[in-house]
Amino acid sequence: MAISIGLRGLCRRFGDQTALAPLDLDIRAGEFFTLLGSSGSGKSTLLKLIGGFDQPSAGTVSFDGTDVTRLPANRRQCNTVFQDLALFPHMSVEQNVAYGLRVRRESRADCAQKVAEALKLVALEGYQRRAITALSGGQRQRVALARSLVMEPGILLLDEPLTGLDERLRQQMRDEFGRLHRKTGATFVLVTHNQDEAMSLSDRMGIMHHGRLEQVGTPFEILHRPANEFVARFVGLESILTPERVMRDGERLAVMIAGQRFDLADYREAALPGKIALRSDRIRIVADPGGGGLSGLVTALQFRGLHYECSLDLRGAGHVTAIIPSVEMPRTISPGSEVGVILADGALVPVMEQAKETA
Amino acid sequence: MFLIRRGLALASPGFLLVLTLGFLPLAIILVWSFWTWDPATYWIRPDFSFDAYAQIGEAGRWHVILSSLGKAALAGVLCLLVGYPAALAIHFVASRPLAFVLMGAFTVPFFTSYLIRAFSWRLVLGRNGLINSWLLDLGLISEPLDWLLFSNFAVMVGLVASYLPFVIFPLLLSMRRVEPNFIAASQDLGAGFLRTLFTVIIPLTKPGIFAGFLFVFVMAAGSSTEVQMLGGAGASMISIIINDVMRVVNFPLAFAISAVVLVLLFAAVLIGNRIFGLTKLFEDFK
Structure with a gap:
């Protein structure tokens, strides 16, 4: 089930550097929300706070209205596709995808079936036994997606997952995200610096600059009524x-x-x-x-x-x-x-x- | 092709150094182990004899060799058990300045002589040593524990204390190669710290674990000070029996024992490399 995200007065400071100025934001359940900004704009910091990989200096994060600010990442109902994918290099495709299910202590039979379904979802049927190192960039991307999606997360966080792919693959994977979003119905939060991605995928997007959320709106609103220069x-x-x-x-x-x-x-x-x-x-x-x-x-x-x-x-x-x-x-x-x-x-x-x- | 040749040419001084300093002495030991004693010159003469190898089996030397290797292996395992959490703390938990202090704490003992380090354990483990006096003061024991010093226990304490840094540095090296995001990903998929440790961190640091074990194993197998200073009356070690046969000028036997130990150690390295991929420690993961 899709989960909504509520951020209240959320901010993150490192020493006297403000990585993220206090912000309020509501991301609706099932929405495809994009955080768009150049590097150093605070978008990845924000994603880490939602995922539970970092603690805010102030403010709260709530999922479906429940405060999860102090909940560690391994107990949050969201999954992340990391920028560098972070696939475990010592495990096969199947072991990677089944990792979260095994942690949840699901039976081997259930795991095998769910892994097969997840791999089918990302068009990698029959790749179970392959080594991660034997896959191409696009295939690794799909495995990382399958590893997150197999958990049936209420929220999927995507941290610039398309960086480093060539243009053709990028467009292909971008369309894939849209398809998977419709298919899974989960709340997707994508962090990117690529406005094409943001425009073509998002229901709504937030534009970040110097740790501030400059504008939140649909791509149409932002293109036709930009909030500032x-x-x-x-x-x-x-x-x-x-x-x-x-x-x-x-x-x-x-x-x-x-x-x-x-x-x-x-x-x-x-x-x-x-x-x-x-x-x-x-x-x-x-x-x-x-x-x-x-x-x-x-x-x-x-x-x-x-x-x-x-x-x-x-x-x-x-x-x-x-x-x-x-x-x-x-x-x-x-x-x-x-x-x-x-x-x-x-x-x-x-x-x-x-x-x-x-x- | 030209580039490869040029690379070889550039590397040749290094190769030469490794060959002369590393392989040549080993080759000489191997060759001399087949020579025989010549009473006329009071030295050894060229021969091809297995006499020295036959003598290894005498006077319980095999027992000493095997028990030395056993002790060395145990020291390696104990060093890993102590060193792994320490390395993990330095790598993941400690902030940078603190990590530096911690690493220093493991290195500073190396600035002192190994003799003094081994000797200092006598003051801790002896009948009137720190541990016994504490235990007596606390009333936990009524008379001093005798097995603390001049025992295999004391030897093991000495070996572990001496060689601990040699597991910590390869472990740190291998931990630096574990992407922080691997740990984040494991957490993201619901795993707690212990699960992440056993399914992600330890498997990915296997080369460091093996390298660290190997360092300690090889050095402990060749150690003599700790055994002489802390071991019991009958305690012996490979280097001690080599010393003993050298004293009675049985050079071929000394070389034969060295050769056998060398072969055993090389075998351990090769087998370990097959299993744990030691060379991965020096490769880039891609």
């Missing part, structure tokens, strides 16, 4: 402008950039955004400086194969990067060109950070 940049919204004015116009949001008004439909948030991010793939450029809404100077142009990456100086409004499909790139444009900049539908993303008070 850091979150926006982290999810790939690199072009961030401070508009001259933002105002509400019915259900629309009106934004003034370089003296021109741009509208954002269906804006129902209570607060007004302090900043506006521009989606690079929704910016078009035309050779005629007066031919678009805005005008700008091309400061750099880089060919990336399927597209060009074009850095633009929007004349006092700020710097933005546009991604222009190679086939749509006007031939005459080169660094130093004055161009017209058109913002297509969906180009504007409000960054919900409050505007800094100006004196």
